[in-house]
Amino acid sequence: MAEAETWTAPVSTRPLDATVRVPGSKSLTNRAYVLAALATGPTLVREPLVSRDTRLMLGAVSALGGGFAETEAGTRIHPIEAGSGEAVVTLGNAGTVARFTPALAALGGRTVRFDGDEAIRRRPLAPLLGALSALGAEIDDDGRGAPPFTVTGRGGLAGGDVELDSSASSQFLSALLLAGPAFGEGVRVRLTGTPPSEPHIEMTLDILRRFGAAPERSGTEFFVPPAALSCPDFTVEPDLSTAAPFVVAPLLTGGSVRVEGWPEYTTQPGDWLRSLVGELGAKVELDQTGLTVTSGGGFGGGQFDLHEVGELTPVIATLLCFADGPSVISGVAHLRGHETDRLAALATELSGLGADVTETSDGLRITPAPMHAGVFHTYDDHRLVMAGAVAGLRVPGVQVENPATVGKTFPGFVDAWTTLLEA
Structure with a gap:
């Protein structure tokens, strides 16, 4: 039309x-793209959603040093490689891109500016950016807690323990859990607020396991230990x-x-x-x-x-x-x-x-x-x-x-x- x-x-x-x-689930497609970007080898994501939000996620993976190729069988993601210099991640109005990719930037070696549509500047990010900063990420948002902001990668994050208020969005928690296997010590998240959408949290834990991670949960405390991620073939529901x-x-x-x-x-x-x-x-x-x-x-x-x-x-x-x-x-x-x-x-x-x-x-x-x-x-x-x-x-x-x-x-x-x- x-x-x-x-x-x-x-x-x-x-x-x-x-x-x-x-079409395929946006939530699963973008989670798969993030974990594939952190994996040890390529991942073929079958039946992914093809939409503005998922294309923005592919653009973010590319900007951060990864790559992708669209084939008849699906989208093949190539993991992020070490690099330096400056990059720009375009967010549009995609909440998953705005929340899932800053940690990827902090794990790399580039200075990455994040910005998007006017609407994304009104969507909450402060608790997530604060938690990433507490874990060692270098983030400059001029105190806004929202885009535009810049993440300066220092080649990795040690990880460790952090408290998080995820009551405004379960994506804050999912963002830390998805990146957790790539942190030196993994990540232990203690929630201070009740997140909405328990199913989306379970979705994150489930897909982490499918990529080879071993997340643990005890009530409102989550732990994801370091892991080498791999899932050569993943099909989106x-x-x-x-x-x-x-x-x-x-x-x-x-x-x-x-x-x-x-x-x-x-x-x-x-x-x-x-x-x-x-x-x-x-x-x-x-x-x-x-x-x-x-x-x-x-x-x-x-x-x-x-x-x-x-x-x-x-x-x-x-x-x-x-x-x-x-x-x-x-x-x-x-x-x-x-x-x-x-x-x-x-x-x-x-x-x-x-x-x-x-x-x-x-x-x-x-x-x-x-x-x-x-x-x-x-x-x-x-x-x-x-x-x-x-x-x-x-x-x-x-x-x-x-x-x-x-x-x-x-x-x-x-x-x-x-x-x-x-x-």
Whole structure:
């Protein structure tokens, strides 16, 4: 689809009967690229997500002294080699790049400047940069705790013990754990705040093991000892969070949707969608080839603590605007620091279409009401494009602003969504 200022989200006119396949997980792709950059030899990453965020990560790996080659089989990553001089890492608005790569720069010998879109300068980084500094990294951020900042590599980091407040983002913790095997003494992290998204932490520990590391955990204390990383062949799972609009669609349209390749075991937080749609009355079937969701009729509202699955909030909040009763979403105060303030954006945009959605201290209160056509602003946030698409299933004339921003995680989303409704 050509880039456009707005996209009229298609309305469902009949029950769905469609099969879709979503692209690879961004979270797994970028974690694999980071560990491959620290490995002792090349890694072939199969079925990776190809999007703006993952290309930014590949650019960062190259800037820091690594390399990559895109082949028919996947993306082959060549580890970072020692070097000197100056480099620039372009962050865009990619949180994983901003949080996972400063440690890589500190391990090398280059002076690296990090900067990106205006939005990334508003996203929290101070706890991570502070922890890296405590571990010996040389970081100059002029006291901002945000980009732009410069990391001067001194050829390695000793590592050791550090305290970390990861309550604003579990990525702070993941960043230290992913780099831990390359620290001279490894790294021991003691959390002082409760991080959101426990599944993303488990994802980090799991992929570390697959690359040959031996992370340990005792409650809120984590230890990653030094290790020589190696994983010559790694396959990325489909992105289950990106699948969210497709999974919930049958609840609004009737019929069924099958998502190919849904794993039978996964650490991805998006797997929780199976439980959600089941609780809302849908029939859910998982087999070796995928997940099928079939409408069960109308569904009620309720209380939903999304602390562990906050990235699903935009789609779930939109879905609940069509429930048979009111709902409250809680546990997601950290969404105020994502690509945009997602709670404020959802309250504004869903209410602008006629729903009654208000912010709470840590979530949203949703009272369904008749909805109407209008512009759904997306604030350069890919998840809001998906939310607008879900609203358009039942509301004719929803104009989704800047649909191209969904390229952050699913460049082909608009075409896939349109095909879903034409199937």
